[in-house]
Amino acid sequence: MQHNIRLAHRSAAPGSDKPLQVRRLPSASADPYSVRGMISRLHEDASPDEVAGIIEEVNGALVGALPELTELVASAADWTRARLDFDDPRHDPTFETRTRLAAAYGMLQDVREQLEVAEDGLAACPAERTDPRHHQMVNVLRSRELLDDVLGAEAAPVPSAARNVDSDRQPAARASSPRVGTSPSTGSPPAAAAPPPAPRSAGRPR
Secondary structure (H helix, E strand, O other): OHHHHHHHOOOOOOOOOOOOOOOOOOOOOOOOOOHHHHHHHOOOOOOHHHHHHHHHHHOOOOOOHHHHHHHHHHHHHHHHHOOOOOOOOOOOHHHHHHHHHHHHHHHHHHHHHHHHHHHHHHHOOOOOOOOHHHHOOOOOOOOOOOHHHHHOOOOOOOOHHHOOHHHHHHHHHHHHOOOOOOOOOOOOOOOOOOOOOOOOOOOOOO
């Protein structure tokens, strides 16, 4: 992790004693259309249409995260292309690097094609979960936790169109309730005023 943090602050020389600074990452709920936000939205109780929509978002040609990642790898491969030197009689390690980046680019292209086909299949999946005994036949793939998973941040907000109407009515009902001033934790009426203190006798010391 320290390596990733140093990459975010390349101004610090390697081996520098400068204290590491963590790059600020917005929570998944702050940006539900980021990759982290989409992962948060893609929970097991999401509807098939919601899951298909998330895959469509991540694979969209214009602003999808996967096409952008594909172009980023292609740019890295083109960067190495401008540094090839086949006049060197020895083996050129830059060419090996470009070959690996080109292979990664081809794999990402294949992933995009697979996801395009999977979108229709996701929308056709059953909405309800099946018997758990069937789930044990296939391994879980997700293995990496997000910061929101570790820190316990809230999940990405549900779109307003899918929000339960009754939940919107609850605050209004509480506001119009005659007991709105009572404490929500106890609900007990306010304590009665204490009686005035008894008058002191004349011979009692102060």
